[in-house]
Amino acid sequence: MSIFPKWTNWLPLVLLVGAMLTGGAVTAGVWYYFTPKYTRVGYEPVQPVPFSHKVHAGELGIDCRYCHSMVDKTWVANIPSASTCMNCHSQVLKDDPRLAIVRESATNNTPIPWVQVHITPDYVYFNHAVHVARGISCVECHGRVDQMDEVHHAKPFSMSFCLDCHRDPAAHIRPTDKVTDLGWKWDSDPVKAAHMQEVNGAKFVHDWKVQSLQSCSACHR
Amino acid sequence: MNSTPTTPTNANGRRYWRSLDELADTPEFKEWLHREFPQGASELDGQNRRHFLKIMAASFAFAGVATLGAGCRRPEEKLEPFGKQPEDYIYGKAEYYATAMPTRTGAIPLVVKSYEGRPIKIEGNAQFPGSNGGTDRYAQASILNLYDPDRAKRFTKDGKTVSRDEALKFLDDLSQKFSANQGEGLAFLAESSTSPSRARLQKIIAQKFPQSKWFTYDAIDSGIHQRAATQAFGQSVKPVFNFDKAKVILSLDCDFLGGEDDTHNHIRKFAASRKTGEGMSRLYCIESLFTLTGAHADHRLRVSASLIGQIVSAFAQKIVPEPPDHLVQLAKLPADIDAKWISECAKDLVAAGKNALVVAGQRQPIEVHLLAYAINSVLGALENTVELRKTTQNESADFKIFDASATDTLVILGGNPAYNLNSLPNAKTIVRLGYYEDETSEKANWNFPAAHYLESWGDAITSDGTLVPIQPLIQPLFGGLTELEFLARIAGESQTNPHDIVQTTFGNTGDWKRFLFNGFQLEIETRSMAVNSLFNGTLPQIKSITAPSTQNLEVIFYRDAKVDDGRYANNGWMQELPDPITKITWDNAVLISRKTARELGVQNGDIVEISLNGKSVKGPIWTQPGMADYSLGLALGYGREKAGRVGTGVGFNAYKIFSGKYVETGATIKKTGETYVIATTQSHWSMEGRPAVREANLEEFSKNPDFAQEMHDKEPPVVKSLYPNPFDEAKKTALHQWGLVVDLNSCVGCATCVVACQSENNIPIVGKDQVSRGREMHWMRIDRYYTSDPKRQNNRSLFDPNADMNQTDAEQQFAKWIDDVQAVSQPMLCQMCEAAPCENVCPVNATSHDEEGLNVMTYNRCIGTRYCSNNCPYKVRRFNYFDYNKRPASALKGPFYPTPLLNKTDGKWDLLSWFKAPEASGMREEDEWDLIKMVKNPDVTVRMRGVMEKCTYCVQRIQQAEITQKVKAGASGDIRLKESEGTIPKTACQQACPAGAIVFGDISDPDSSVSDWKRSSRNYSVLGELLTKPRTTYLARVRNPNPAMPDYHAPYSTEEYEERGGEFHAAERGNS
Secondary structure, eight states: OOSSOGGGGGHHHHHHHHHHHHHHHHHHHHHHHTSGGGGTTTOOOOOSSOOOHIIIIIISOOOHHHHSTTTTTSSSOOOOOHHHHHHHHTTTTTTOGGGHHHHHHHHHOOOOOEEOOOOOOTTOOOOHHHHHHTTOOTHHHHOOGGGOSSOOOOSOOOHHHHHHHHHOGGGTOOOGGGTTOTTOOSOSSHHHHHHHHHHHHHHHHHHTTOOOOOSGGGTOO | OTTSOOOOOOTTSOOOBOSHHHHHTOHHHHHHHHSSSOTTTTSOTTOOHHHHHHHHHHHHHHHHHHHHHHOOOOOOOEEOOOSSOOTTOOTTOOEEEEEEEEOSSSEEEEEEEEETTEEEEEEEOTTSTTOOSOOOHHHHHHHHHHTOTTBOOSEEETTEEEOHHHHHHHHHHHHHHHHHTTTTTEEEEEOOOOOHHHHHHHHHHHHHOTTOEEEEOOSSOOTHHHHHHHHHHSSSEEEEEOTTTOSEEEEESOOTTTTSTTHHHHHHHHHHHTOSSTTOOEEEEEESSOOHHHHTOSEEEEOOGGGHHHHHHHHHHHHSSSOOHHHHHHTOOOTTSOHHHHHHHHHHHHHHGGGEEEEEOTTSOHHHHHHHHHHHHHHTOBTTTEEEEEOOOOOOEEGGGOOGGGOSEEEEESSOHHHHSSSOOOOSEEEEEESBOOHHHHHOSEEEEBOOGGGOOEEEEOTTSOEEEEOOSSOOTTOOBOHHHHHHHHHTOSOOOHHHHHHHHHTTSSOHHHHHHHTOBSSOTTTOOBOOOOOOSOOOOOOOOOOOBTTBEEEEEEOBTTTBTTTTTTOHHHHHSOOTTTOBOSOOOEEEOHHHHHHHTOOTTEEEEEEETTEEEEEEEEEOTTOOTTEEEEESSOOBSSSOTTTBTOSOOGGGGOOSOSEEEEEEEEEEEEEOOOOBOTTTTOOTTOSOSOEEEHHHHHHOTTHHHHBOOOOOOOOOOSSOOHHHHHTTTOSOOEEEEEETTTOOOOOHHHHHHHHHTTOOOOOHHHHHTTOOOOSSEEEEEEEOOHHHHTOGGGSOTTSOSSOOHHHHTTOGGGSSOEEEEEEEOOOOOTTOHHHHTOTTOOEEEOTTSOEEEOGGGOOOOOHHHHHOTTOOOEEOOSOGGGOOGGGTTOSOOOOTTTOEETTEEHHHHHHHOGGGOSSOOHHHHHHHHTTSOTTSOOOOTTOEEOOOSSHHHHHHHHHHHHHHHSSSSOOOOOGGGTOSOOOHHHHHOTTOOEEEEETTSTTSHHHHHHTSTTEEOTTGGGOOOOSEEEEOEEEOOOTTSTTOOOOHHHHHHHHTTOOBOOTTSSOO
């Protein structure tokens, strides 16, 4: 009679298989959750209308707020209605087949089903207006949309991404009239620009009493 | 361990007790106290934990397989903007419109919040002259009726759905048919209304169909004040009671704070008169039911409601000069009524002169009202505390004279006569406009769905005579008709659009747009000057009655605090709201006094059969402290047979023995032997006699204004913590520090705040079964404590002589000394402790402090350990045991919510069906779900199963205000919210409170009202000795009894506190 019952013979094997399974799960987890793909970076759905931000915002230099007109008024940056497009396109490219859907939408008041690219989870209450009004540029979260033909998801919208900025707003804040100027820099010389950002950022944060809230209630309620 | 603060519980001390069981200290109650959650609260019915784990393991395995295959990428979502941008529309910005909720004798001016075209929250119109923005329970809850999936949605003829056009054509035909014969055989049955447009249409109908008849019927008749005033002063007037001007108020069975119409005005005015110090008003209350008014009276006389006539005669005899003989004869009081009580009270009234006010309740007969007016008139109170306003009376007959045989077509507007009157007269054709497919529509030949007032154009006149508009916030969801359109079509008017009808009535009396914008029109004839007149009627004769006894019980039919006359029966918020006094949810009961219950040999939960005038009804007994002996209190509005899935079958139908008199004698009761479980919240989360509510008499208060702060239990010795509270550091840089104060002196416990909170914060309905397990979800509750005199408690001579002096606990509930009780109400919400016990024990940091002093809850972090609730001394945290928000309407009442995990539908395991087709899981039907979702506030998370939740001080409103200010500030530092600039948000409870008893604001601003209130000597923290440093504090209550009265109580509170072993501490201790 041994102190170890017979089933303990299987113990090494069980442990080995267990370790392999655990290891596999950890690897798979890291592989899945720790990649940018999990936060949808690079996500670029095909939109119903081949609208190019590069042409409109970049080359033509139309201000973001011409179309996303409520971004400084409410929590949501609205997708413009077709009637906004038709302000120009009733004259420019007015018979272009690519705009057929837009014309139909403006005439019949049928919505265009744009595919949502940027999304925050339902438990996050993000407000565009307060960020835009207080000198946080669109580019901080959306990247160089003025260089994108089809919009893609440029930054990871993870909690740490939000917190990076909320912990150090001075590194991101800019004059409020430059918020929609996506390519704007303090200076063409990167070293000088970085220095100016540091100096002016700290000044803005101090003068404007930027709170950069990190408590849970800032975003979750 | 010895340093743990304990509450001294000397048996001699006055304790605040919450229920009879608690006072009786029964073993059941002790167990209830010692269990953290009630039995079953942490167990799944019929399944033990082991079985539960097995199934959980299986389901996780399923889930694992599913993940491997389908993946869990987020679904693609579409953004669909308008084709044409509407002007001035901003996505996600709430809009506010002025409107009004019509009531029986007036209207409540409102401002309704509309989000993306759907109304989501009702507030009072603070711009309305005199208003503080407060509302009442019914107004707050009425928004849920709008999205009720059970409301009438179709036009029917003899039970079959017909098209809207067909139904409207029927009305045209009806109009033509009766214009041919002058309206012979046409009758209308309507509820009372103050709408000038309806009155105009009624006149048009009377002209076009001179032979037609118009009847008015209200199950709850609030019109008696107007009828009595009209009779007393010989012209068509209605009274406005100015409680704010009154110094001495005598209520004769008048529940002006609870069950009467227009309570939001009464509460506001009454609270204004109760400011502590010189000129604080005094309230005497003579009543049989224990009402909110009685609970806030300085002197309360417990007497059968049918004896009030005699008592008011005694008052009149003392006050009216040269009283007529019949009055003198009648004024002989029953032996058990203290004559000194009456004479001293009368003296006080006379001393107050024109500042006295005598009000008779709407349940009392007109003679009592006339005598009350006579007394007011003699005292000189007219034009001061009682104002009379001219009013117009519509031609209308009493429904009692309705002759069915002479009626061809009976048109019923609203109401529910088949239920309220027990039967519907058999007219040849019954046409009905109704909000629900209810008992009446079952008997009607034609049914038209009615529009909710938030879908309607209309008008009304408030109790003070101001014209207010009712404007729609949304198109009728189911094509319902308004009363105005319905009547206009029957009248054959060319103008059937209700908007045009109202505008035509309004005419050129003012600026229409401004009228709609403001929500009222002041310069209107109906408001007019007071009638300068004295009582000129002869004093009425009141019949003497024999005092009620066990064989001749008195029955009081009262308007329910929740379902009104039955119209809110299908409103889950109202059903689940604990009654302000009894704390019963989802039921009504036969309220009875302790003595009567003992004599009849019945106790709580016994089902009895009540017989009155040859009719009978069965209901469960509920012993109510403070009830008059030999009275039975029956709430109307329950026992609905066809109310909808929520309201059908809740409680018993007291209308079955109701014959139109609200107080009737001659009833007997018989025990049936059956018992019934009543779900009450009354003894949940007991405070075990700690000085939670602190009060003193005015006399005591003026001698020692710091009494409340001195009633502070012993604090443990504090050792300096090695780990400093991080909040102390964080608050140095914060912009605001939020705090809230509740003035217990103003609060009457009406529970409007509770419903407002439920509406604002998406709080689910859990059902009777869950309430009885202590799982109700209200973030804010009103604790109601009964108090009784310890000297009387200890006085053996007051015990029932027949009782065995060695009573057991169970018998003690029948002891006589607890019949005369006082009651206090205390709104209890998250105390936002600076040193919050809940935060320390959360293993996942789901509850934490923000820098502005809010104890915040992060739902997506919560894993549902419930440790926080365990550690909360105030028991204000609520746990989602189930997905309450996703329950079908039919499952709201219980008996038990089936989990998808264990439940089977049609023999198929729900989990398996869900796995196969997640969309079609046995939850709600999609369209119904969409409708119910519309009432939700989009700024507040809808919590799911397994998540803890609690009051947030309406953090969404705070955030909204802060963001608005920051957007406005832009590139500047002007981001602080200031009361002086009006940028401080209001919490939902504060905004809804008609008494103005709640103030919220920034305590770091010394000029804010909240700081001002916190500096009051009456300010104290509940359980402050635990050093939790609550941000929610209370102002102690001050009573103002008359020292000359026989039932004057010496100010006990401080003495008894000592007697119990409590100590006095310097006033500066404890309160942050």
